[in-house]
Amino acid sequence: MGRDRAARRQPSSTSDAPATGGARSRTTDTGLAELVPDRDRPQAFSLLLDGAPQSHVDLADPTHLGFEYQRRLGHLVDLAAEPGKPIRVLHLGGGALTLARYTAATRPRSRQQVAELDGALTEWVRAELPLPAAWQIKVRGADARAVLERAPEAGTDLVIADVFSGARVPAHCTTLEFAALASRALAPGGRYTANIADGGSLAFARSQVATLLAVFPEVALIADPAVLRGKRFGNLILVAAHTSLPIAELTRRTASDSALGRVEHGRELAAFTGGAAVATDERAAPSPAPPPDTFRHAGR
Structure with a gap:
């Protein structure tokens, strides 16, 4: 789901070698990280x-996006510019660097910066799931908002916020x-996209x-x-811009995915808000916790 955590723990590891075979785990700065092999893809975890x-990362094919929400974010990477054209991307939340890998593979020479609070996690991911040296991906061990605050004005074509503290988006x-x-960081024609999670009344x-x-x-x-x-708790992808969004193409790509999806925009999306209040620094709350057992069989 993406993540950004605040708590700190002492790191330890069960392995320092690149991931092969069975599951691996490590206690990082912010929690217990596990790499679980994909039964259907020999080099995927x-x-x-x-x-x-x-x-979800496939070392043999970084263009493969195994999670539904990652494929939807991948559509936005695809639609950020002409096919194959390098872009500048700011990733807020790193995890296993899946979207950064995808961007580097589909848009060579793209310049990418990743904000990942958990330095021990980044170190472990780099060791277990190595990145090609030619890819221009820089990871900063810092809070996502702190990195965004220091981002150059109008210096980014795409800001991807996939920031979670555990399973919740921090307030x-x-x-x-x-x-x-995020708006300030975007170059003319740039876009901001965010992965969030909610369910029930969808108040968040x-x-x-x-x-x-x-x-x-x-x-x-x-x-x-x-x-x-x-009807169920799950991910929702938001995309925003100061120029027109490619709604028709985004709708076509969403409809062609193996997972059901719908694109809301315009009047329907305005009606969706139902008069909900704008979140501000003074009164914001994190996204709701997922129901018990939501991830009972996750990755296994």
């Missing part, structure tokens, strides 16, 4: 943090002020849409229809 799925990365920082998701609409004139949401109906 799921990263779990304290039992919650975060990333300081959900606010009007946070969205304004409605507030997040209202918050982005207070900063950006163009906002869209992508999610499983069952999540939008409150």
Whole structure:
């Protein structure tokens, strides 16, 4: 789901070699990280943090995006510029660097910066799931918002926020002020996208849409229809910009995916907010905790 944690623990590891064979685990700065092999793809692994799925990486094919939410973020990488053209990307939340790998593979020479609070996790991921030396991916061991605050004005084509503390989006990365920082970082024509999680009445998701609409004139949401109906807890992808979004192509790509998805935009999305309040630094709350057993069989 992506993540960004605040608590600190002493790191330890069960292995220092690149991941092969069975599951591996390590207690990092912020929790228990596990790499679980994919039974169907010999060089693919799921990263779990304290039992919650975060990333899926296939070392043999970095263009393969195993998680539904990652494929939807991948669509936005694909639509950020002409095919193959290098772009500048700021990833807020690192995990196993899945989207950074995807961008580097599909858009060679792209310049990418990743904010990942857990330095021990990054060190372990680099050792277990190595990155090609030619890829221009720089990882900063810092809080996502702190990195966003220092990002050059108009210096990024795509900001991807996949920031989770455990299985929840931390409050300081959900606010009007946070969205304004993302807006400031975007180059003309750039886009901001965020992965969030919600369920039930979708109060958090409605507030997040209202918050982005207070900063950006163009906002869209992508999610499983069952999540939008409150039937299950799951991921929702938000995308925002100051210029028109490629709604038709985004809808086509979402519809062609193996997982059901729907794109909301315009009047329907404005109605979706239902009058929800804009989140601010003064009164923001983290996303809701997932129901018990949501990740019972995650990655296994």
